[in-house]
Amino acid sequence: MKRGLVSWDKSELPPEELAARLAAVHAIARNKNLDVFVLYSDVWRSNDARYLSNYMPYWNRAFIVVPRDEKPILLCALSPRVYPWIKTVTVHETIIASPSPPATLFKLCAERGWKRVGVCDLEGLPADLHAELTSGKVELVDIPRNEIRPAPSEVEVQMHARAARMAREVLEKELSNMGAQTDHELTGRLERLLRRAGAEDVVVLVSDGQGPPIPAYGAAVRPHTSVVVAIEHNGHWAKVTRNVAGVTSRLPARDGVTELREILSGPYSWEYMDDATTPAVVSLQLEIRSQNQHLYYGDTCLQGKEGLRVL
Amino acid sequence: MLKLNPVRKKEFLDLMAQRGWDLLLFYGDTWRKDHFRCLVSVCFSGPQAVAVLTKEGEVRAVVTHPWDVEPVKAATSGAVTYAPRLVDGLKTVLHDAAKSVVAINGLEQMEARFVRTVKEASGTAPATATTDVEEIRRVKTQEELEWIKKAAQLADRGYEQFVRVARAGMTEFELVAEVEGYVKAHGAEDNFMLVASGGIEVTAMKPPTARKLQVGDSVITELTPQINGYYAQICRTLIIGPPSGKQLESYAIFAEAQQAAQDLLRPGVDISDVARVQNDVFRKHGYGEYTGAQYTRVRGHNLGLYPDELPHVLESVHYTCKKDMVIICHPNTYLPLSGYMVFGDTLLVTDTGCVSLSQTEKRLFQA
Numbered sequence: 097m098k099r100g101l102v103s104w105d106k107s108e109l110p111p112e113e114l115a116a117r118l119a120a121v122h123a124i125a126r127n128k129n130l131d132v133f134v135l136y137s138d139v140w141r142s143n144d145a146r147y148l149s150n151y152m153p154y155w156n157r158a159f160i161v162v163p164r165d166e167k168p169i170l171l172c173a174l175s176p177r178v179y180p181w182i183k184t185v186t187v188h189e190t191i192i193a194s195p196s197p198p199a200t201l202f203k204l205c206a207e208r209g210w211k212r213v214g215v216c217d218l219e220g221l222p223a224d225l226h227a228e229l230t231s232g233k234v235e236l237v238d239i240p241r242n243e244i245r246p247a248p249s250e251v252e253v254q255m256h257a258r259a260a261r262m263a264r265e266v267l268e269k270e271l272s273n274m275g276a277q278t279d280h281e282l283t284g285r286l287e288r289l290l291r292r293a294g295a296e297d298v299v300v301l302v303s304d305g306q307g308p309p310i311p312a313y314g315a316a317v318r319p320h321t322s323v324v325v326a327i328e329h330n331g332h333w334a335k336v337t338r339n340v341a342g343v344t345s346r347l348p349a350r351d352g353v354t355e356l357r358e359i360l361s362g363p364y365s366w367e368y369m370d371d372a373t374t375p376a377v378v379s380l381q382l383e384i385r386s387q388n389q390h391l392y393y394g395d396t397c398l399q400g401k402e403g404l405r406v407l
Numbered sequence: 408m409l410k411l412n413p414v415r416k417k418e419f420l421d422l423m424a425q426r427g428w429d430l431l432l433f434y435g436d437t438w439r440k441d442h443f444r445c446l447v448s449v450c451f452s453g454p455q456a457v458a459v460l461t462k463e464g465e466v467r468a469v470v471t472h473p474w475d476v477e478p479v480k481a482a483t484s485g486a487v488t489y490a491p492r493l494v495d496g497l498k499t500v501l502h503d504a505a506k507s508v509v510a511i512n513g514l515e516q517m518e519a520r521f522v523r524t525v526k527e528a529s530g531t532a533p534a535t536a537t538t539d540v541e542e543i544r545r546v547k548t549q550e551e552l553e554w555i556k557k558a559a560q561l562a563d564r565g566y567e568q569f570v571r572v573a574r575a576g577m578t579e580f581e582l583v584a585e586v587e588g589y590v591k592a593h594g595a596e597d598n599f600m601l602v603a604s605g606g607i608e609v610t611a612m613k614p615p616t617a618r619k620l621q622v623g624d625s626v627i628t629e630l631t632p633q634i635n636g637y638y639a640q641i642c643r644t645l646i647i648g649p650p651s652g653k654q655l656e657s658y659a660i661f662a663e664a665q666q667a668a669q670d671l672l673r674p675g676v677d678i679s680d681v682a683r684v685q686n687d688v689f690r691k692h693g694y695g696e697y698t699g700a701q702y703t704r705v706r707g708h709n710l711g712l713y714p715d716e717l718p719h720v721l722e723s724v725h726y727t728c729k730k731d732m733v734i735i736c737h738p739n740t741y742l743p744l745s746g747y748m749v750f751g752d753t754l755l756v757t758d759t760g761c762v763s764l765s766q767t768e769k770r771l772f773q774a
Contacts, residue, residue: 099587099600101580102614140437140454154601154614175704177611177741219520226519284592291584296614300591301452301474308474311450311596356473364437364454368471368491 098139098154100296103330104185108258109150113251114187117148118168124214124243125164131210133162133239134201136221141363144216146331147245147252151186152296157225159197161204169204171197198228205234214239220363241363247375248361252332253398256360256377257407259334260396262293263325267338271323274340279304279312282323290327297328297365305389309337322392324381326366333360334407335379337394345382345393347404348372354383360396375400377407410448410482411466414548419446422539423462427508430501431536432525433458434513441712442513442537444636445544449482450596451475455493455521458483459500469496494524501528510536544711546731551637552755555710555733557594558639559753559764561632565590565598566641566767569630573774575622575647579604579615582626590632599631599638599714604647609746610702612739622648626774627749629737631714638714641765642737642751645772657744658771664688665750665769668707668720668736672754672761678718678726678734682706685738686722694742703740710735710753732756733764 125133137145138157145151145160149168159171168187171194172179179191194200204210211234215221218238221229230236248256266289276282279302290298301309305320315321322339335358345353358379359369366379381394397404423431435443436455443451446466447458453472456479460466466485470476471493480487490496501509507529511517514535525533547555568589573582579602590598601612604626612627620626624647631640644661646654667684685706686698697703707720710733718726720736728734737751752765 099583099598099614101617103617138438175611175700177702178613181611181613181616219523220518222515223517223519223522224515226522280594281592284588284590287591288584288588291587292581294580298587307477309452310474310478312591314594367454370491 098152098297098328100291100298101294102152102154102185102296103294104150105330108255108330109251111187113249114150118162118187121148121162121244122165124239125162128214128237128239129212130214130237131164131212132205133214133216135160135216135244136225140365142331143361143365144241144245144363149187150331151182151188152331157197157222159194159201161201163208163210171200173197196228198225202233211235212237216244217241217363245361248377248398252361253377253407255330255332256334256396259327259329259332260336260407262290262295262329263327263334263336264395266290266293267323267325267336271338271340274317276317279315279317279321282317283312286323286325290325295327295329296331299326300324303390303392305391307390309392320389320391324392324394328365333365334396335360335366335381335394336396337381337392339391339393341386341391343384343386343391343393345384347380347382347395347397347406356381356383372399373401380404411484412446412448412548415445415543416460416464418543419460419540420462420464422536422543423460423510426510426534426539428510428534428536429462429507430504430509431460432509432511432533433460434511434517434521436516439513439516439713441636442516444712445512445540447479447482448636449475449478450636451479457493457497457500467500469493469500471496493521497521497524498528501525504529506530508534510534512536512540541717544716545709546729547711547733551711552731552733554635554637555639555753556764558632558634558637559641560766561590561593561595561634562630562639562641562753563765563767564593565630565632566643569628570645570772570774573620573626573645573647575620577620578617579620580617582620583615586630594634595632596635597633600628602626602628603747605746607743607746610741611747612749620647623651625654625745625748627747629739629749629751636712638710638712639733639753639764640710640714640735640751641753641767642735642739642749643767643772644748644750645774647774650771650773651745653744655771657742657748658750660688660692660694660742661738661748661750662769664738665736665752668738669752669754669761669763672728672734672736672756673759674728674730674756676728678720678724678728679722681728681736682720682722682724685736689738689740697740697742706738707734707736707751709733728756730756730758
């Protein structure tokens with residue numbers, strides 16, 4: 097759960113970058129003759145909302161509503177008492193308290209005469225919201241995600257790279273010090289250091305060399321221990337994996353090594369990706385068999401037509 | 408360690424028999440893993456996981472991350488399908504579900520495309536089982552209570568760490584980092600934690616900011632560590648430096664309100680009354696307007712596999728409390744005396760009343 101620092105560093109993410117993304121959505125609205133565009137967000141499906149308005153919810157559901165050629169409106173189930181804070185870390189100037197985002201959307205549609213509503217990945221909406229939205233009150237147009245989010249921009253790549261550097265530096269230093277006796281202690285040390293460095297969220301998984309990486313359960317840290325660190329920094333995820341033995345491998349994998357490729361710039365924090373050519377920020381996780389043990393090694397990369405580049 | 412909850416499995420099978428369901432699906436996503444974990448207690452890594460309980464008692468599962476296969480298989484002793492795309496996995500696991508009556512726990516959170524896949528496999532729209540399953544989950548099993556007690560103990564230790572490290576000049580996010588690191592090092596699987604710091608300008612809790620703590624600040628937190636899936640929560644307020652008269656006056660009202668809830672809570676009590684007795688304390692002191700939605704959210708909530716389980720403790724919510732429910736009563740709200748203040752303990756409903764699982768002293772803390 098997100099409970100670390102949520103901030104907007106405008107030197108890192110210039111307002112002009114967000115304005116350009118919004119302008120692209122406005123253009124789609126014009127081209128498809130939409131009155132308004134809608135995008136869903138919740139605490140673990142926040143990457144797209146963050147992309148559009150830098151909104152990173154720590155809890156609850158929300159719709160980002162982009163009227164054609166207007167600034168985006170946030171329909172948010174969080175309390176209005178936190179709206180002043182939300183305004184400091186997003187582009188939203190208008191936030192409407194919405195226990196039911198579809199109900200508020202319909203009210204806005206009625207008030208402003210919006211009839212044709214584009215919804216980002218309509219079938220990806222939670223079922224209750226989908227049922228409410230498709231009740232026939234407005235005309236809905238499904239807008240595929242890839243129309244909203246093209247290849248990662250240089251700004252995005254740099255922000256993922258910064259998150260990856262944070263994860264890599266902290267993880268490699270901790271494993272080289274070997275101060276932790278158990279996976280719980282190691283997880284706690286990583287969590288503390290990464291959150292002090294400004295991570296918004298941290299997920300640590302540990303493999304004991306016998307099975308896959310899982311949440312810590314009190315096992316001793318041994319030479320065949322591998323540690324996966326996923327962190328979110330200012331809305332951008334990175335995933336880095338190292339093992340105590342120091343075994344590494346080429347990225348992408350060679351023969352005999354199992355590779356797992358996950359997209360870090362998709363709607364979820366991470367999910368499987370079978371396409372090895374579409375430009376995206378990805379996590380590459382390798383399982384290396386060594387002396388009847390399973391070692392893991394991985395990093396965050398920029399995937400492009402020309403291949404992979406470790407960030 | 409509890410992996411496949413046998414007591415719950417029997418209760419779910421009884422529910423299926425009552426409702427005439429052939430298959431009961433437990434859908435979890437990264438946010439609401441609890442819908443899955445109430446049957447299969449595995450903290451999965453992928454974006455989604457589904458467990459399928461047949462009316463004969465067989466458990467199958469679909470996971471969307473390869474690292475989830477082994478732990479889920481170990482927990483269920485049943486077939487586990489790995490499918491990076493859940494739609495494909497649902498088709499596989501429901502290949503023999505034609506004409507079956509299917510219900511889904513967590514249906515509301517499920518992506519619409521997944522619900523459509525279930526419908527196409529069974530031939531009819533699945534029913535929601537979420538409310539029925541929530542009702543079963545409200546009363547905890549003895550094993551669940553042991554995990555919640557452990558989580559409550561860790562919340563106490565986590566708050567000790569909070570008091571130990573909080574000091575003027577430290578940022579909110581550094582303070583949270585110290586506590587997060589501590590509870591993780593001592594066995595927390597996760598921790599839901601909100602904070603705020605300052606004076607009468609503070610109207611809510613939120614994620615930590617880069618604001619530096621100052622002498623005179625109220626530093627408020629709700630700390631909610633999770634052990635083996637189960638959450639317990641503690642809410643306390645700490646003052647940087649000596650507390651002012653108004654901060655002490657405010658704290659006394661919160662303590663009185665929380666105690667009123669603790670004194671009332673027992674089996675058979677309407678949860679609405681548990682909210683009302685807290686609000687009545689504020690009314691008695693002339694602060695009744697600060698018990699409404701403009702200034703506060705809830706006067707408490709159920710705890711379990713989700714940190715904010717229903718029913719909420721609100722005067723508008725009616726629910727008869729039962730033995731072995733676990734509820735945090737926290738009259739957290741804004742008061743003009745000293746800004747937003749928090750105070751609450753995790754309470755276990757017993758035969759005749761309730762006991763606090765929180766051992767942290769009931770006082771206004773000072774750093």
